[in-house]
Amino acid sequence: MSEDLSKDFIRQIIDQDILEDSSCQVVTRFPPEPNGFLHLGHAKSICLNFGVAAEKNGITFLRFDDTNPTKENEIFVESIKKDVTWLGFDWGKKLTHASDYFEQFYLAAISLIEKNLAYVDESTPEEIKISRGTLTKPGIDSPFRSRSAQENLDIFKRMRNGEFSDGKMILRAKIDMASPNMNLRDPAIYRIRHYQHQRTADKWCIYPMYDFAHALSDAFEGITYSLCTLEFEDHRPLYNWFVKQVETQHCPRQIEFSRLNLAYSLTSKRKLNDLIEKGVVDGWDDPRLVTISGMKRRGYPASAILDFCKRIGVTKKDNIIEMGVLENCVRKNLGDTSERRMGVLKPLKVTLSNYDEGQVEYLDAQNHPNFPDLGIRKMPFCRELYIESSDFLEDAPRKFFRLKPGGEVRLRYAYIIRCDEVIKNSNGEVIELICSYDVDTKSGTGKSDKKVKGTIHWVSAQHSITSEVRLYDRLFKIPDPANVDDIEASINPHSLEIVEAELESSFAEENAPKVFQLERNGYFCLDNMSEKKSFNRVVTLRDSWAKIEKQALNS
RNA sequence: UGGGGUGUAGCCAAGUGGUAAGGCAACGGGUUUUGAUCCCGUCAUUCGCAGGUUCGAUCCCUGCCACCCCAGCCA
Numbered sequence: 001m002s003e004d005l006s007k008d009f010i011r012q013i014i015d016q017d018i019l020e021d022s023s024c025q026v027v028t029r030f031p032p033e034p035n036g037f038l039h040l041g042h043a044k045s046i047c048l049n050f051g052v053a054a055e056k057n058g059i060t061f062l063r064f065d066d067t068n069p070t071k072e073n074e075i076f077v078e079s080i081k082k083d084v085t086w087l088g089f090d091w092g093k094k095l096t097h098a099s100d101y102f103e104q105f106y107l108a109a110i111s112l113i114e115k116n117l118a119y120v121d122e123s124t125p126e127e128i129k130i131s132r133g134t135l136t137k138p139g140i141d142s143p144f145r146s147r148s149a150q151e152n153l154d155i156f157k158r159m160r161n162g163e164f165s166d167g168k169m170i171l172r173a174k175i176d177m178a179s180p181n182m183n184l185r186d187p188a189i190y191r192i193r194h195y196q197h198q199r200t201a202d203k204w205c206i207y208p209m210y211d212f213a214h215a216l217s218d219a220f221e222g223i224t225y226s227l228c229t230l231e232f233e234d235h236r237p238l239y240n241w242f243v244k245q246v247e248t249q250h251c252p253r254q255i256e257f258s259r260l261n262l263a264y265s266l267t268s269k270r271k272l273n274d275l276i277e278k279g280v281v282d283g284w285d286d287p288r289l290v291t292i293s294g295m296k297r298r299g300y301p302a303s304a305i306l307d308f309c310k311r312i313g314v315t316k317k318d319n320i321i322e323m324g325v326l327e328n329c330v331r332k333n334l335g336d337t338s339e340r341r342m343g344v345l346k347p348l349k350v351t352l353s354n355y356d357e358g359q360v361e362y363l364d365a366q367n368h369p370n371f372p373d374l375g376i377r378k379m380p381f382c383r384e385l386y387i388e389s390s391d392f393l394e395d396a397p398r399k400f401f402r403l404k405p406g407g408e409v410r411l412r413y414a415y416i417i418r419c420d421e422v423i424k425n426s427n428g429e430v431i432e433l434i435c436s437y438d439v440d441t442k443s444g445t446g447k448s449d450k451k452v453k454g455t456i457h458w459v460s461a462q463h464s465i466t467s468e469v470r471l472y473d474r475l476f477k478i479p480d481p482a483n484v485d486d487i488e489a490s491i492n493p494h495s496l497e498i499v500e501a502e503l504e505s506s507f508a509e510e511n512a513p514k515v516f517q518l519e520r521n522g523y524f525c526l527d528n529m530s531e532k533k534s535f536n537r538v539v540t541l542r543d544s545w546a547k548i549e550k551q552a553l554n555s
Numbered sequence: 556u557g558g559g560g561u562g563u564a565g566c567c568a569a570g571u572g573g574u575a576a577g578g579c580a581a582c583g584g585g586u587u588u589u590g591a592u593c594c595c596g597u598c599a600u601u602c603g604c605a606g607g608u609u610c611g612a613u614c615c616c617u618g619c620c621a622c623c624c625c626a627g628c629c630a
Contacts, residue, residue, distance in 0.1 A: 006569045006576075033630055068629060125628060132626055136557045139626085170628050180558040182626050191628040210630050234559055234625050256560090258623090263566085269630095311578065313568055315561090318623055322566050325579055335592060342589095370592065401590080410588055443588070455588045519589045545590045 008314035010227060010255055011052060018056065026058030027224045030084070030091075031098075031214070033065045034076035034198075036269035037284035038083045038292045040305070040326075041260040047309035048257070049227055050089040061221055062091035066099050067213045069197035077198070079284070083292035087302050098213045099199045101220055105208045106160065108216055108246045109171060109189055113152045117245050118189060119145055120155045122169040131177070132185050138178035139185045145174065159192060162205045166192050173212075175241065183238045187211060215239040219248035226252045229259040230316060260312065261320045264474040265290050266481055280491060281475070285529065287536055288475040288495050290326075298472065299515060299525030299538035304333040323474060330539045334515070334523045339367040339374060342412070342457045343503040343518040345469060347386035349432040349461065352417065355383040360462075363443065365413045377506050381414050384461040386502045388520075391456045392433060394422060399548065401453030403433070410455040412519065416441040416448075457519050464502040468534040470527065471497040501535075517541075 007015065018024045028049040032042060053060040062084060066072050084091070112118035121128065121144045133139035156171055158164065171190035179185055189212045194205045215238075218226045226239075233256045243251050259267070266272055267290060275281050275289075284291050287298035295305065308329040312321050342365070362378040387403070396404040403409045408418045414437075421434035440448035475481075478490045506512060515525040515538070522540040526533070 008568095031630095035630080065630070071629075121628095128628080129626075134557085134626055137626095138557090167628065172628095182558080185626080188628050193628085207628095209628075214630085230560070231624055232630090236559095258561085311567075315568075317561055317568090319567065322579070325567070328579065331591090340589080369587085369589075399590095412588060414588095452588090454590080457589075517589085517591085520591070521589090522591095541589075541591050543590070548590080 008257075009316070010048070010225070010257065010314055011055070013255065014052060014056065014225065025222075025224055026053045026056040027061075027222050028053045028058065028227060029061040029063050029218065029221065029223050031061075031063045031065045031217070032080050033068070033072060034074075034080060035068075035071040036076060036273055037079050039267050039269070039272065040262060040265075040290040040292075040295070040308075041267040042083075043087060043292060043305050044260045044309050044312070044314075045227070045229075046084060046087060046089060047306060048314055052225070052227070058224075059094055060089075060091060061094040061096055061223070063095075063217060063221070064097045064099075065210070065214065065217075066097050066197070066199060067208050067210060069193060069195045069207065072198055074198050079293065083296075086292065086296060087305065096217075096221065097199060098208075098217050099197065101213070101217055102200060102204055102208070104220060105213055105216060106206075109156065109208075109212075110153065111247075112173065112189070112245060113156060113171075114149055115245065116149050117174050118171055119147050119152050119174055120159070120169050121145075121172050121186075125167065128170075132182070133177070135182070141177050142172070142186070145177075145186070156190075159190070159206050160204070162194070164192055166194055168192060171206075173238075173241070175238075181234055181237055183211070183235050184241070187238060211235055211238050212242055215242040215252075216246060216248065218252040218254075219243050219246070219250050222250045223252040226254040228254060228256055230256045231259075232256055256316065257314045258316050258318060261318075261480075261482070262290060262326065263320050263322050263479040264476045264481070265323070266476070266487075268482055271482065271487065274487070278488065280488060287470070287527075288472055297527065297529055297536070299523065299536050300330050301333045301337075304329040307333065320479065327539050331523070331542070334517070334538065336370075338516050338523060339513045340365075340369065340519050341504055341506065341513070341516045342379070342459055343467075343469075343501050343507075343521065343524075344386045344388050344457065344459055344464075345471070345499055345501045345518075345521060346389040347459075347502045348389040348392055348430065350385045350387050350417070350435050350458070351432060352383050352385070352437050353420065353434050354436045357383050359383065360460075363413050379413060379504055379506070380460045380463040382460045382462045385411070385458045386461050386464060387411075387433075387456055387458050389430075391454075392419070392430065394430065397552065402456055403435075403454070408452050410441070410443075410452050411437075411458045412455050413443050414458070415439070415443075416450055416452055457521075459502050459504050461502070463505040465505060465507050466500055467503050467507070468532065469499050469501040469524070469537065470534060471499060471537045473497075 030046050030049045050060045121142050131140050170188045172186045175184045177185045188209050190206045193207050236254050239254050285293035285297045308326050361381045363381050364376045365379045367374040391402040403419050410416045417435040417437045419435050423432040425431050473495050475495045476490050477492045481490045517523050523538040524535045527536045
């Protein structure tokens, strides 16, 4: 492994800060709102926040941004903790919640009111919307803007005491209704919500807004680098305004980076939630989603996700990462770590006419071609076998070096066979092949120097285990599902295919691997969530034959 | 048309006043009883465009163009 020579712009800023002041601490935070499950975009943020701190012996808080009780719940809190841990990060004792600071936020709001920097506005939401102006027209002051601090103080306290109903009034920062930055046109600081909060229950009926709570939480925790995505760039002046006006002891610095976009997939909690509610996918952990729990269930190793985050980098550029990058990380990780097995996804029966009925041979099969230390297993070989249907073609193109009528192919770890006869059903579909084997070509014996182009996998029909296997493809037909009106119309109808596969007999053993490669088919894992025994295809192998076929089709 | 950002290959991404890293993809070849893995090689005379400064500009200056974000009592 060569060392990375280049650092992203955030790490460069931090390096520079440390160069200028060696006492400079690195304190970061990962601050999800517990209103959904984490996805790959969060993984990017987690890797950045935890990574940057770890590199400088700093610390990272896991902070739940729970300022909106109507959208949040304990299930999401637990899932987030689980996912962060699974990715391999440890927040130690630094587990906090925005709600831990509700009292401090309240006091900070009081101080703003006392400084005449905040006021209670009793306008309706519609009135506030209109008076805010537009992108090109300045807003106008609210009639409540000039209320005395005394009066504001009194009403705000009564807001807290629950004297008013939801939506009746808000506390606003008094900044500048004519600011070209919309966020500075007297943004809301507190709103009234008579709603059970998952942690503070009914202790509060007023809740702070994101900009206020986030800036102050960062300041209270001594966060030095508050790393967030680009859409908050316009919020930075407001963030800084709160920190300054509340006169916190510590001043955090917000730095923004671009969010992750992965082609043919969705990284938006809201849109994921829609798909789940409509039943388009099975839940947050559907293996077709790039949620952390979905990818985990699919069989993606955490280290592959970490590797992915490292490869995509951190910049301020809009980006769309190709699916291949993620898949490649998964293959790369699994290639060296998973044992090989054989399994036939779409079986085609093969009968060896010259192999004795009732005879069984046990043939040696390597568990990993590159690592002999991983040992061998015995595979039973009989007169009746299954091969992959796609490994036989009646009208084979020139470069197809698998089985065809009259052609020969090697059965991996076994013999070379020749296809003598093709049996079809009344629909003309091939249902069985009658073949003959060449006894001198047994693997490892060196009796024959016969060479064939192709080697295919197989299982003994008598010994194979029928098992459910789930084959996944990308969830969407289009690269940018996030940008279309009708997401459901862009769903790939073939994103999940369930097949009855025939697996080699070793899967009956107690210590059969949970994650493995089915040779020539891809990487698979046992699905821990389904009730019956079922396997997920994690990712296919790279397939240059498929590429050749596709090219032939296009030309 | 206000404000804030971003433009380096098909996709990511370094770089910086001295002649364009790296990864993925693609392509060509080698090894191979997985059309896998692995190995070797090819792949930007040019950095959104146009001017200017300079011996020299992707980098500095000016103008233009394209794309993204912002008008929640969401985060």
